[in-house]
Amino acid sequence: MSVPIYILKRVGQAVPLLFIISVLSFTMLKLAPIDPLAYLKANPAISRSAIKAEEERLGLNKPPVVQYGIWLANLVRGDLGVSTTGGSVFILLMQRAGNTLLLGVLTVFFTWLIAVPAGIWAGVNRGTWIDKLFGIVTTLGMSMPTFLLALLLLMLALGTGALPIGGLTSPDFFQRDAFGQMLDLARHLVIPVTVLTFIGLAGVQRQMRANLLDVLRAEYVRTARAKGLPERKVIVHHALRNAINPLITLFGFEFASLLSGAALTETVLAYPGLGRLTLEAVLTKDMNLVMASIMLGSVMLIAGNLLADILLKFVDPRIALE
Amino acid sequence: MIQEPPAVTLPVPPRRLRRTPWQRLWRDHLARTGLIVLALLYACAGLADPLTPYSMHFNDPDLANAPPTTVHFQDDEGRWTWPFVRAVKRRFDPGTFRQLYFEQPDKSYPLRLLVAAEPYRIFGVVGGNIHLIGVDPPARLFLLGSDVNGRDNFSRLFFGAQKSLTIGFLGLIIAFPIGIIYGGVSGFLGGLVDNVMMRVAEAVMSIPSFYLLIGLAAILPPGMSSSDRFALITVILSLIGWAGLARVIRGMVLSVREEEFVLAARAAGLPEFVNIVRHVIPQTASFLIVAATLQVPSFILSESGLSFIGLGIQQPDASWGNMLKAALDNVNDLPSEPWLIAPGLLIFITILCFNTVGDALRDVLDPKLQGTA
Numbered sequence: 178m179s180v181p182i183y184i185l186k187r188v189g190q191a192v193p194l195l196f197i198i199s200v201l202s203f204t205m206l207k208l209a210p211i212d213p214l215a216y217l218k219a220n221p222a223i224s225r226s227a228i229k230a231e232e233e234r235l236g237l238n239k240p241p242v243v244q245y246g247i248w249l250a251n252l253v254r255g256d257l258g259v260s261t262t263g264g265s266v267f268i269l270l271m272q273r274a275g276n277t278l279l280l281g282v283l284t285v286f287f288t289w290l291i292a293v294p295a296g297i298w299a300g301v302n303r304g305t306w307i308d309k310l311f312g313i314v315t316t317l318g319m320s321m322p323t324f325l326l327a328l329l330l331l332m333l334a335l336g337t338g339a340l341p342i343g344g345l346t347s348p349d350f351f352q353r354d355a356f357g358q359m360l361d362l363a364r365h366l367v368i369p370v371t372v373l374t375f376i377g378l379a380g381v382q383r384q385m386r387a388n389l390l391d392v393l394r395a396e397y398v399r400t401a402r403a404k405g406l407p408e409r410k411v412i413v414h415h416a417l418r419n420a421i422n423p424l425i426t427l428f429g430f431e432f433a434s435l436l437s438g439a440a441l442t443e444t445v446l447a448y449p450g451l452g453r454l455t456l457e458a459v460l461t462k463d464m465n466l467v468m469a470s471i472m473l474g475s476v477m478l479i480a481g482n483l484l485a486d487i488l489l490k491f492v493d494p495r496i497a498l499e
Numbered sequence: 500m501i502q503e504p505p506a507v508t509l510p511v512p513p514r515r516l517r518r519t520p521w522q523r524l525w526r527d528h529l530a531r532t533g534l535i536v537l538a539l540l541y542a543c544a545g546l547a548d549p550l551t552p553y554s555m556h557f558n559d560p561d562l563a564n565a566p567p568t569t570v571h572f573q574d575d576e577g578r579w580t581w582p583f584v585r586a587v588k589r590r591f592d593p594g595t596f597r598q599l600y601f602e603q604p605d606k607s608y609p610l611r612l613l614v615a616a617e618p619y620r621i622f623g624v625v626g627g628n629i630h631l632i633g634v635d636p637p638a639r640l641f642l643l644g645s646d647v648n649g650r651d652n653f654s655r656l657f658f659g660a661q662k663s664l665t666i667g668f669l670g671l672i673i674a675f676p677i678g679i680i681y682g683g684v685s686g687f688l689g690g691l692v693d694n695v696m697m698r699v700a701e702a703v704m705s706i707p708s709f710y711l712l713i714g715l716a717a718i719l720p721p722g723m724s725s726s727d728r729f730a731l732i733t734v735i736l737s738l739i740g741w742a743g744l745a746r747v748i749r750g751m752v753l754s755v756r757e758e759e760f761v762l763a764a765r766a767a768g769l770p771e772f773v774n775i776v777r778h779v780i781p782q783t784a785s786f787l788i789v790a791a792t793l794q795v796p797s798f799i800l801s802e803s804g805l806s807f808i809g810l811g812i813q814q815p816d817a818s819w820g821n822m823l824k825a826a827l828d829n830v831n832d833l834p835s836e837p838w839l840i841a842p843g844l845l846i847f848i849t850i851l852c853f854n855t856v857g858d859a860l861r862d863v864l865d866p867k868l869q870g871t872a
Contacts, residue, residue: 197702202714209717320851322800324807325843328826328833336834437707441804445827452709456808459713467714474707 180487183498187486191479195472199249202471207241209462214261234259248468258465260458266465269454270473274436276345277443277450281435283366284373288431292378293424296385301412303390311386315379323376327445330368341365343447369446373439377431384427388420395419422493429485437474523863530859533852540849544664547657548619552633552640555658555817556650557617559639562589563649565600567838568641570610583607586638608638643838646825648815656842659817664849666733666802667795674737674744675791679780681741682748686756687775697749703742711739712801716810725816732811736798744790748783755779785864792857796850803846819846 214231217223232238236247251258257266299308334340341347345365350358392398393416401415402408440452447453451470458466490496524530543550565587574580585602592599614633620626634640643652685696703711715735719728755761756779764774805811806820807827814821819842826839833839 194698194702194705197699198706201702202706205711205714205718209714316851316854320796320847320854322803322843322846322850324804324823324827325840325847328823328830328840328843331830332833332837332840335831342830434707437710440707440709441808444808455710456713459710459717462717467710471706471710471714474710475705478705478707 180490180498184483184487187483191476191483194479195475198475199252199468199472200245202468203241203245203248203464206459206462206464206467207244212462244464248465252472257469260466261461261463266469269466270451270469273449273451273454274473276448277436277439277452280366280369280373280439280443280448280450283370284377284439285431285435287370287374288377288381289428291374292381293385295378296382297389297412297417299382300386300389300393303386308386311382315382318375318377318379321376323372323442324445326372326375327368327442330372331446334368340367342368345449369439369442369448372442372446381424381427384423385420388423389416392416392420422489425488425492426485428488429481429483431481432484433478433481436477437470520860520863524856524859527859527863529855533855533859536848537852537856540660540845540852541664543657544660546621547654547661548621549627549629550631551651551654551657552616552630552642553651553654554617554619555655556815557654559645559649561649562587562600562639562641562645563647564598565589565639565641565645565649566836567644568639569602570642571607574607575604581609583609584634584638584640608634610634610640643841644836646822647828652822652838652841655817655822656819656845659819659822659842660845662729662812662816662818663799663802663820663846666729666736667798667853669733670736670740670798671791671794673734674740674794675787677737678741678744679748679783679787682745682750683752683775683780685745686749686752687772693749697746700742700745703739704746708739708801709804712736712805713808713810715739716805725813729812729816732802732805736801739801740794740798744794747786747790751783751786752779755782758782789857789861789864792853792860796853796857799846799853800850819843 212218214228214237217228217231229238236244239247248258257270260266260269295311299311302308331342334342341364345362346358347361347365350361353361395416398411398416401411406415436451437455439448439450440456442448443450443452444456451473455467455470457463458470486498490498518526525534548554568584568587570582570584572579572582574583585604585607587600587602590599590601591597611633613629613631615628616630616633618626618628632640639645639651641651641653643656646652646655681696681700685693685700712735715738716732719731723731752775756775761774761778764778765771769777802811802818803820803823806818807824809821809824812818812821822842823840823846826833826843829836829839
């Protein structure tokens with residue numbers, strides 16, 4: 178099957194999946210006993226009729242099935258609706274998505290930059306102290322809750338005063354020149370990127386090491402060694418190329434979690450990203466915003482898997498897309 | 500002359516070459532350490548009442564946010580004595596807007612072992628009032644300081660463990676049967692039903708799990724009793740964990756049912772359903788044991804995360820997650836109050852132990868390696 182047809186087919190499969198997801202999420206959110214207009218009703222200065230008008234505007238006075246129908250019809254037309262705070266959901270998401278994407282891309286970049294060479298190194302030097310050291314570091318990373326690491330680094334930052342805590346920019350951000358702004362952003366990103374990179378390291382490093390060890394046992398590696406190739410060449414040209422396939426699948430997962438994987442870290446570090454926005458929206462039952470967030474996260478997940486499958490096809494022509 | 504044949508010395512019969520999985524797990528030093536630490540943690544959680552100086556709800560409103568009580572081993576003249584503490588008084592400093600805590604030097608209160616104090620019932624059955632350690636009031640033994648309500652952090656860690664450590668296993672008890680039955684039925688029926696069931700499982704897996712978690716936690720009404728809330732959070736955790744398991748079980752059912760021994764049973768006339776239950780599902784056992792060991796820490800982590808952002812176990816009940824929330828609420832004082840991190844470290848240690856044991860267990864139970872060591 179050629180690649181464009183395969184993509185079309187997978188997109189076609191994704192539509193019913195997204196429909197089920199939206200029904201599940203909508204039902205879940207409707208069951209929550211939170212009144213989205215509670216903060217208006219608690220304010221004595223707001224009249225009954227104003228609240229009625231607000232209910233009308235947000236469609237809250239209609240039965241849930243009708244509300245879902247309205248939401249779906251708007252979605253098909255490309256309209257994500259309005260948030261309970263009045264703004265367009267699309268604009269709200271866009272404002273935050275950029276920040277989360279920045280964090281996600283940097284994290285993936287550093288994770289892979291460190292984890293892939295570390296995995297190769299550990300695989301080649303299996304059983305040496307360096308392998309064991311990486312083993313300990315990744316075990317710690319696998320078991321460390323993100324929120325604990327974030328708190329520990331905050332503690333360090335507060336104790337030393339070397340790094341700013343929380344947020345993405347300093348109060349005087351807009352008074353700085355371009356270089357100063359870059360520097361400020363970078364300083365604010367150090368803690369969140371470190372947290373997420375350390376946590377993400379374990380999966381990639383272990384996968385890389387395991388793949389390499391598998392491949393190093395293969396006959397063609399023995400052949401390459403037997404014909405007298407230098408070990409460097411054997412590793413780089415013969416073993417590595419065959420060891421990266423499972424990593425591409427892993428890369429698909431990483432892509433999928435770019436926008437939704439950092440929610441807890443964002444909350445602890447007061448990072449103005451999508452995850453924190455969604456958490457706040459769930460707590461105030463901002464239906465349109467939460468639905469949009471969940472759908473966005475799900476689309477990313479499905480797209481990530483598709484991306485991985487297609488990349489695999491390019492890397493390894495033996496794989497048949499079906 | 501017939502010579503006596505040389506005596507054949509049989510080699511010493513080898514001790515059992517093949518060890519049970521349990522023995523092999525125990526020989527792994529890391530796994531053994533993990534198991535021992537976990538056993539200690541669970542023992543502390545179970546015996547929280549007699550081991551701690553105070554109960555979960557005991558509070559001293561005059562000593563909120565106190566730092567850890569200093570235990571003195573030397574008296575004022577520098578002589579070594581039986582450890583004692585001093586009563587602490589709180590004073591507000593209007594200059595810095597801070598609470599200051601001062602020891603009262605006039606009287607010392609020795610640490611007392613097996614002291615009779617607040618009555619309790621372990622698991623609601625065994626009653627008693629003997630606490631392993633304590634001091635006479637008005638002095639307090641707050642080994643890790645007190646929280647915003649003046650409750651003892653150290654004691655609450657033990658009671659928090661009761662919630663945080665059991666929720667993982669309770670989640671398993673719900674998630675695993677759902678996953679096994681769902682995956683088994685899907686693989687057994689096949690065709691359209693299988694297709695629909697798998698699409699639903701995929702949909703659940705495609706929702707980012709953290710969003711699903713907070714969405715479901717937000718359903719819980721605020722006024723519910725703490726035990727109801729605990730039960731429902733367990734249900735929520737398992738609602739997230741079952742789908743991945745169901746997919747794997749389905750895949751295993753599909754492949755195992757083509758194996759020869761299953762074909763043989765089918766040829767012998769065993770009904771297909773009985774065949775699946777008796778021959779196919781047991782083949783997934785070693786996978787299930789490993790998956791369970793690795794699923795428990797992820798449930799513990801989810802509960803802590805949920806309680807940490809205020810959607811899980813609620814005050815006044817203790818859980819490691821909601822105790823760690825105090826660290827986030829006082830983040831600016833964290834460098835001077837590092838003991839607030841303690842619940843987080845316990846979460847970390849617990850998950851580390853489960854992961855270590857799970858990794859070792861996977862090596863031990865891997866069918867490809869079985870019988871070789």
